[in-house]
Amino acid sequence: MTAVPDIEFRAVTKRYGAVTAVSGIDLAIPPSAFVALLGPSGCGKTTCLRMIGGFEQPSEGQVLIRGRDMAGTPPYRRPVNMVFQQYALFPHLDVEDNISYGLRQARPRLSSREISQRAGEALSMVQLAGYGRRKIHELSGGQQQRVALARALVNKPAVLLLDEPLAALDKKLRTDMQIELQNLQREIGITFVLVTHDQEEALSMSDFVCVMNGGRIVQLGQPSEIYDEPADLFVADFVGKTNLISGKVAGLSGDLVDVALADGTVIAARKRVPLSRGEAVSVSLRPESLSLSAPGGGSLQGIVRNRIFLGSTAEYAIEVQGIGSLLAKADHVMGQGNLFKPGEPVAIGFAAGAPLAFPHANNNGTNQREDQNAEILS
Amino acid sequence: MRGSLFRKNLVTTLLLAPAALWLVVFLVLPFIAIAIFSVGERAPEGGYQAALTFAQYANLPARATAFWNTMVLAPIGALACLLVAYPVAYYLALRAPDRWRLILLALIVIPFWTSLLMRTYAWMYVLGGRGIPALLAYVGIEDLRLINTPGAVLLGIVYGYLPLMILPIYVSLERLDRRLLEASADLGATPLSTFLGVTLRLSLPGVMTGFSLVMILLLGEYLIPTLLGGGKVFFIGNALVDLFLQSRNWPFGSAIAITLVLVSVVVLIVANRISTRLSGARRVDLI
Numbered sequence: 001m002t003a004v005p006d007i008e009f010r011a012v013t014k015r016y017g018a019v020t021a022v023s024g025i026d027l028a029i030p031p032s033a034f035v036a037l038l039g040p041s042g043c044g045k046t047t048c049l050r051m052i053g054g055f056e057q058p059s060e061g062q063v064l065i066r067g068r069d070m071a072g073t074p075p076y077r078r079p080v081n082m083v084f085q086q087y088a089l090f091p092h093l094d095v096e097d098n099i100s101y102g103l104r105q106a107r108p109r110l111s112s113r114e115i116s117q118r119a120g121e122a123l124s125m126v127q128l129a130g131y132g133r134r135k136i137h138e139l140s141g142g143q144q145q146r147v148a149l150a151r152a153l154v155n156k157p158a159v160l161l162l163d164e165p166l167a168a169l170d171k172k173l174r175t176d177m178q179i180e181l182q183n184l185q186r187e188i189g190i191t192f193v194l195v196t197h198d199q200e201e202a203l204s205m206s207d208f209v210c211v212m213n214g215g216r217i218v219q220l221g222q223p224s225e226i227y228d229e230p231a232d233l234f235v236a237d238f239v240g241k242t243n244l245i246s247g248k249v250a251g252l253s254g255d256l257v258d259v260a261l262a263d264g265t266v267i268a269a270r271k272r273v274p275l276s277r278g279e280a281v282s283v284s285l286r287p288e289s290l291s292l293s294a295p296g297g298g299s300l301q302g303i304v305r306n307r308i309f310l311g312s313t314a315e316y317a318i319e320v321q322g323i324g325s326l327l328a329k330a331d332h333v334m335g336q337g338n339l340f341k342p343g344e345p346v347a348i349g350f351a352a353g354a355p356l357a358f359p360h361a362n363n364n365g366t367n368q369r370e371d372q373n374a375e376i377l378s
Numbered sequence: 379m380r381g382s383l384f385r386k387n388l389v390t391t392l393l394l395a396p397a398a399l400w401l402v403v404f405l406v407l408p409f410i411a412i413a414i415f416s417v418g419e420r421a422p423e424g425g426y427q428a429a430l431t432f433a434q435y436a437n438l439p440a441r442a443t444a445f446w447n448t449m450v451l452a453p454i455g456a457l458a459c460l461l462v463a464y465p466v467a468y469y470l471a472l473r474a475p476d477r478w479r480l481i482l483l484a485l486i487v488i489p490f491w492t493s494l495l496m497r498t499y500a501w502m503y504v505l506g507g508r509g510i511p512a513l514l515a516y517v518g519i520e521d522l523r524l525i526n527t528p529g530a531v532l533l534g535i536v537y538g539y540l541p542l543m544i545l546p547i548y549v550s551l552e553r554l555d556r557r558l559l560e561a562s563a564d565l566g567a568t569p570l571s572t573f574l575g576v577t578l579r580l581s582l583p584g585v586m587t588g589f590s591l592v593m594i595l596l597l598g599e600y601l602i603p604t605l606l607g608g609g610k611v612f613f614i615g616n617a618l619v620d621l622f623l624q625s626r627n628w629p630f631g632s633a634i635a636i637t638l639v640l641v642s643v644v645v646l647i648v649a650n651r652i653s654t655r656l657s658g659a660r661r662v663d664l665i
Binding site: 076084085106 | 567
């Protein structure tokens with residue numbers, strides 16, 4: 001990459017007293033990218049965003065914006081703007097005055113004609129033309145979201161920071177806004193940095209996903225890469241739904257390992273890190289990579305416990321003796337009576353290369369997954 | 379259904395009755411009495427004699443000095459209170475470390491545990507001949523008069539009413555969403571413009587509440603001007619005491635009292651208008 005990155009983190013560490021929120025992060029965000037910082041709460045993603053905005057100072061390392069070290073530069077002198085969680089719109093100003101707030105701060109001063117013209121353009125951009133004189137509390141959540149976007153973008157920032165921007169919206173609006181944000185980013189062509197704990201949001205909107213955990217970057221890649229080739233057990237578990245099955249390494253052959261499961265079945269799995277014979281591992285199997293068929297074939301035998309019919313797909317919770325509950329997802333073809341019923345025995349198969357083996361770790365993610373499966377079964 | 383509605387109304391009535399009774403006996407009836415007195419005449423031996431005349435109101439200019447002193451010193455006192463209180467409230471709400479906040483707030487309220495009379499007496503001695511002037515005499519500053527000056531009254535006012543100004547401002551600043559300050563900085567506003575454009579604007583309801591609270595109390599102030607102003611700085615409150623208890627001119631005193639109430643109401647309404655106009659946010663509901 002020859003272009004100067006829009007945002008660069010160089011060995012950035014942030015401590016609050018004895019707590020380390022971010023530890024030794026290196027990250028370069030290329031121009032015009034839509035990047036998501038994804039992770040569970042407390043992983044340091046918001047702290048990173050706030051260090052770009054200038055609301056927090058790194059304890060160690062440097063944060064650069066377009067190649068300039070931002071140490072000691074206050075928020076009001078940084079060429080970035082933020083869409084805050086819950087928007088932080090000014091309640092004492094109407095929509096237009098909220099949007100033109102940043103323009104009024106510009107020095108040298110802008111003419112009032114330019115201010116109102118640019119505010120008008122920003123309003124139309126977020127489809128709120130004609131709403132300029134409304135009070136903030138008269139707007140719906142979705143409209144407030146748009147005002148917050150317009151208020152940030154009207155200043156033509158080098159980078160737009162979005163802190164969980166969709167968290168307060170209902171599901172339908174969220175999907176609409178995801179598409180709108182994507183379109184806006186392409187139209188304007190500036191870098192968007194999005195912070196979210198919602199993996200679906202991160203995968204659906206961004207060009208790059210930066211998965212964080214415990215103050216570190218665990219994986220950086222395109223959404224499909226993150227989903228298909230998770231770097232470790234945490235990513236496999238946190239991004240998308242997956243089945244984690246415990247086993248022991250029984251044999252090694254190149255990129256593949258044979259894993260002996262608790263019930264004695266041996267399956268071939270790909271490995272992402274070196275493993276040794278006899279090592280305890282977790283095998284990740286995505287629900288959609290499982291295929292169900294009549295008993296007899298397949299690699300594992302189980303009994304359907306629950307069926308969740310979702311229209312285009314159906315999800316099954318399947319009890320496998322000695323292994324536990326597995327989640328399978330099957331496409332539903334209309335008119336084809338291919339649904340299994342609860343209580344029915346089924347055979348489970350999967351494509352070669354679908355299972356991924358990771359060194360076993362009793363991390364929180366695994367427990368969380370078990371909770372979710374339990375929820376489905378209850 | 380009708381029965382339960384009736385019972386609900388009955389409960390409401392019973393709960394409100396003591397307060398209503400209290401207000402009627404000790405506020406409404408005396409107010410009516412004063413209003414009637416104000417259009418009466420002074421009985422030859424003092425007190426009230428029935429009549430219907432506005433002579434007492436026409437005579438108001440006779441106490442113009444008291445009105446003038448009150449109308450000048452009350453706003454100035456409230457303003458001085460505000461200037462001292464705002465930084466304190468700001469520090470408490472936005473800057474003070476969490477574990478200190480409660481202690482500092484308590485320190486502001488604790489003086490209330492001692493009567494204002496006692497504390498003002500204390501000031502009499504501090505400002506009097508054997509107080510600060512005596513200390514200053516040691517370093518060569520002679521003949522400085524502090525007690526019985528408008529300055530002493532102002533000092534007493536700021537000292538006595540400061541907590542009433544600090545608390546409502548503190549409440550409105552404490553409620554202020556800190557992210558609005560970050561948003562303002564994010565949009566390029568310097569700390570000064572953030573303060574003027576966001577912090578001050580959104581704390582105006584608290585400011586107006588504190589200001590009108592102190593202002594109204596000052597309009598009826600009696601104690602501080604008596605003790606710290608000597609006979610020189612005469613407030614309406616002092617004029618009232620004088621008229622009712624010394625010269626026993628009840629009708630004239632009543633006319634002054636009614637005028638004072640009307641002025642207070644006007645002050646309240648204006649303050650309210652200003653604060654709702656200036657900030658879209660809701661008022662601080664203290665009065």
